[in-house]
């Protein structure tokens with residue numbers, strides 16, 4: 333098939349490269365001409381394992397192209413995916429100007445039948461607006477369909493997630509749209525959930541809200557664990573082995589971040605409010621997530637007492653491992669709060685340093701974990717990168733001014749660290765701080 337992907341970010345590039353790999357002819361378009369110029373020269377603007385190779389391979393085989401002209405992309409493609417950003421506004425409402433802009437652009441440039449697929453995460457009923465916008469601005473008398481096909485990939489394992497999804501959801505309102513999407517995704521051999529458009533839109537928001545709820549739930553349990561001397565890891569294991577509950581998204585830590593959960597939760601709360609439903613549960617999920625950062629800060633104060641003039645080594649900037657994405661990363665809030673109290677920060681992340689440099693003025697960006705430890709009064713682990721789990725802890729102890737580790741992701745064995753002579757504070761592992 334001839335496919336256009338409008339919006340060449342994390343989702344657009346992965347979708348484009350994977351659909352090209354499946355044998356389609358794909359144009360990835362974006363209004364950021366610098367990004368497109370880079371992609372044409374082989375510069376992939378994000379770090380995502382395997383993506384650069386996949387792009388290179390498909391460009392070479394002449395299945396994947398890049399363009400800053402939405403017009404050309406629309407003209408040449410029968411199926412158009414909208415994968416632009418849908419950022420939050422101050423009040424939590426989704427900013428849909430990108431979606432509207434693309435819809436208008438498509439309407440003006442369609443020269444034959446088009447299937448317009450909403451891939452971006454949007455509030456329920458957005459597709460109705462997309463359809464209305466296209467009908468309003470349409471230039472040539474051609475037929476079109478709209479569909480919703482939410483994306484569930486995770487940054488860090490995006491290609492594998494796209495190629496081997498748990499399920500593919502699409503919401504359609506015509507037989508033709510259904511057949512096109514079924515045939516497009518046939519090679520993936522994944523379970524299909526075919527619904528009406530609004531259900532598909534809701535499945536995405538409901539899924540992310542549910543996952544965020546699981547995280548906040550276990551974080552709330554971690555608070556109780558610290559108060560009574562229980563271990564949240566044991567509680568989580570004991571709960572998660574129950575198949576009805578499941579182990580995933582049940583790890584206590586510094587709270588969720590990233591470009592999706594905080595934004596999607598806000599958007600879901602906002603649209604529910606607008607529809608007249610007060611989604612109190614999700615408001616609590618959000619509050620617990622915010623509190624979790626203060627909980628970590630209190631742990632640091634428990635050990636260091638006064639933060640002013642203390643040096644704190646921070647391991648991890650990205651909101652999770654295997655990505656360079658720092659959007660809404662808990663690391664940023666934690667570091668800024670520590671700096672506001674007068675701490676000096678020495679930070680290291682395997683991939684996210686470049687993106688964070690401008691946001692974290694005054695922090696020392698170190699060449700590796702050991703340099704971040706050197707001379708620090710304590711070490712704070714914020715992201716569970718594998719290389720942090722494999723550190724030489726004897727060396728870490730020697731480099732730190734004081735052997736204190738605040739393990740915001742529970743990546744270390746408490747007993748081992750205590751045996752090595754560290755003061756160890758994990759999350760919900762029976763340590764003080766309440």
Ligand code: NAD
Pocket residue numbers: 338339340341342343344361362363364367402415416417418429430431433434451452453454483484485486487591592
């Ligand atoms: P991103 O910011 O990485 O990429 C968005 C791209 O859209 C940018 O390159 C931007 O230049 C481009 N763009 C914006 N407005 C445009 C316009 N009018 N015309 C052409 N291009 C335009 O965002 P992302 O992380 O890829 O997310 C895209 C959507 O997918 C969002 O709705 C997000 O919620 C959703 N989503 C993201 C993930 C994820 O893990 N990142 C997972 C599932 C769903």
